[in-house]
Amino acid sequence: MRNPNSLTFSGFMDGVRRRNRGQKEFQQAVGEWAHDVIPWVNDHPRYQGHNLSGRLTEPDRVIMFRVTWADDRGRVRVNKGYRVQHSNAIGPYKGGLRFHPSVTLSILKFLAFEQVFKNSLTGLPMGGAKGGSDFDPKGKSNSEIMRFCQAFMNELYRHIGPFTDVPAGDIGVGGREISYLFGQYKQITNQFTGVLTGKGLSFGGSEIRTEATGYGTVYFMEDMLRHNKQGIEGKTCLVSGSGNVAIYATEKLIQHGAKPVTLSDSGGFIHDPNGIDKDKLAWVKDLKEVRYGRISEYADEFGVKYYPTERPWSVPCDLAFPCATQNEVNEAEAKVLIRNGCKGVSEGSNMGSDAGAIAVYRASKILYGPAKAANAGGVAVSGLEMSQNSMRMSWSRKELNTHLGDIMKGIHERCVEYGSDRGGYVDYLKGANIAGFKKVADALIAYGAN
Ligand code: NDP
Numbered sequence: 001m002r003n004p005n006s007l008t009f010s011g012f013m014d015g016v017r018r019r020n021r022g023q024k025e026f027q028q029a030v031g032e033w034a035h036d037v038i039p040w041v042n043d044h045p046r047y048q049g050h051n052l053s054g055r056l057t058e059p060d061r062v063i064m065f066r067v068t069w070a071d072d073r074g075r076v077r078v079n080k081g082y083r084v085q086h087s088n089a090i091g092p093y094k095g096g097l098r099f100h101p102s103v104t105l106s107i108l109k110f111l112a113f114e115q116v117f118k119n120s121l122t123g124l125p126m127g128g129a130k131g132g133s134d135f136d137p138k139g140k141s142n143s144e145i146m147r148f149c150q151a152f153m154n155e156l157y158r159h160i161g162p163f164t165d166v167p168a169g170d171i172g173v174g175g176r177e178i179s180y181l182f183g184q185y186k187q188i189t190n191q192f193t194g195v196l197t198g199k200g201l202s203f204g205g206s207e208i209r210t211e212a213t214g215y216g217t218v219y220f221m222e223d224m225l226r227h228n229k230q231g232i233e234g235k236t237c238l239v240s241g242s243g244n245v246a247i248y249a250t251e252k253l254i255q256h257g258a259k260p261v262t263l264s265d266s267g268g269f270i271h272d273p274n275g276i277d278k279d280k281l282a283w284v285k286d287l288k289e290v291r292y293g294r295i296s297e298y299a300d301e302f303g304v305k306y307y308p309t310e311r312p313w314s315v316p317c318d319l320a321f322p323c324a325t326q327n328e329v330n331e332a333e334a335k336v337l338i339r340n341g342c343k344g345v346s347e348g349s350n351m352g353s354d355a356g357a358i359a360v361y362r363a364s365k366i367l368y369g370p371a372k373a374a375n376a377g378g379v380a381v382s383g384l385e386m387s388q389n390s391m392r393m394s395w396s397r398k399e400l401n402t403h404l405g406d407i408m409k410g411i412h413e414r415c416v417e418y419g420s421d422r423g424g425y426v427d428y429l430k431g432a433n434i435a436g437f438k439k440v441a442d443a444l445i446a447y448g449a450n
Contacts, residue, residue, distance in 0.1 A: 005048035009038050016057055023106035029113050029351060030057050036433040052441045059112060061085040063159050067133060069151040072141050081152055083131035083159055086112035089443040091125035092163055094379060096170030098132035108132060111350055117436030118372045121411050124383035129165055137172045149180035157188050160195055168197040168382050174244055175200060194389025197382035206385035207397040214248025214348060216377015216408050217321060221346035223412035224367040233257035238317045240264045241324030242288050242295045245348040249321050254278055262312035264324060265295045269312040272304045316340040322352030331356025338364050347371040365425055373411050373432040380407040
């Protein structure tokens with residue numbers, strides 16, 4: 001007889017689609033999660049009868065607001081502002097802010113949803129949230145960015161706090177923007193608290209926060225390789241993006257003897273067959289972090305080929321690191337990667353691979369580190385920044401790098417525990433989904449109907 005508490009994947013997803021019409025990224029993220037979590041719940045009676053999947057797919061709160069600011073010509077401009085507070089079951093809401101013209105409620109809902117399970121996987125007490133705006137920082141002056149950040153905080157400050165919700169950076173929000181946001185929060189509230197992470201070192205920021213997501217993505221790949229008795233040295237690697245995550249993934253690859261050969265931005269990608277070395281990367285850091293230039297300039301500077309409008313996945317490689325944006329590897333591109341010899345993918349970007357690409361990775365049994373696990377290093381070091389702010393102390397760069405490596409190892413172990421089949425194949429996405437879910441679910445069960 002059918003267990004009255006058991007769910008079917010298709011029945012559950014019909015309900016999700018009905019309640020979240022038109023929100024295709026959110027539906028996609030929930031679908032990838034439910035694919036693993038629903039069968040697991042059906043096999044584990046303790047997790048039945050609490051409507052955990054229903055409770056965990058509805059955000060606690062969605063805040064939407066108008067952001068009004070003046071540009072350099074004195075014109076009044078309006079953007080949309082959002083904060084999606086998805087779950088604070090295991091700690092204060094925590095997750096980045098994204099400033100990009102493609103931002104929609106669906107994208108922020110998918111990111112907040114994923115953040116809940118990623119944060120749970122780190123082992124630190126953090127809930128999940130995400131926010132941002134459709135504001136486009138490209139082509140804006142420093143003063144315009146500052147005025148926008150201040151206007152954004154004029155509303156956001158009501159909804160955040162060190163024990164309530166602690167935002168951080170994401171696409172379009174780096175150290176400069178976090179500093180403007182923090183300055184405005186301090187001004188409005190007259191409080192100096194750890195309300196944002198990714199701050200400057202002179203005002204409560206943490207060593208290696210800037211590097212942590214990119215470094216962690218490489219550490220996770222190394223953990224997967226080590227589990228298969230291999231190493232990263234000498235491997236040809238594709239990296240997409242040229243922002244925060246891409247730059248520091250590339251830096252760690254170089255430090256550990258791998259050979260990164262591509263970088264990209266929304267205009268196209270460069271292929272440097274000789275490898276991007278330390279000096280070339282220093283030039284890229286200046287280009288992207290100081291001059292806010294385009295990756296096409298690398299081709300002119302170093303005499304390599306630039307491929308406008310294309311993504312790097314057709315270049316033969318051993319390993320791939322999507323580090324730009326969601327759905328940047330599709331099914332056809334995943335097939336090309338594998339045909340060209342790729343043996344592993346570690347996602348710096350959130351939902352970097354679409355459902356078709358994931359099916360290809362799973363069918364060919366390559367190493368696939370999903371974002372939830374592979375890019376959790378950034379939020380983990382943010383969690384450590386929160387601890388340092390609370391204790392009014394700071395750990396050294398060396399100590400934090402050791403913590404980061406240990407946290408990534410812990411995530412890897414949890415994925416192996418919940419994602420291994422009898423033949424020894426590790427489905428890291430399944431492992432991450434179930435391990436991330438279990439901790440949050442235990443808290444919800446303890447809270448009762450809440
Ligand atoms: P940045 O803004 O620093 O860099 C983003 C990079 O991706 C840029 O090179 C940008 O190019 C490119 N990009 C953005 N949108 C697109 C697009 N639609 N198509 C092609 N390229 C695009 O952001 P981050 O490096 O911080 O974030 C990159 C990814 O990593 C995101 O998915 C983010 O959610 C994820 N992530 C970031 C964390 C962090 O700590 N920063 C933590 C965990 C995940 P262009 O300049 O042309 O827009």
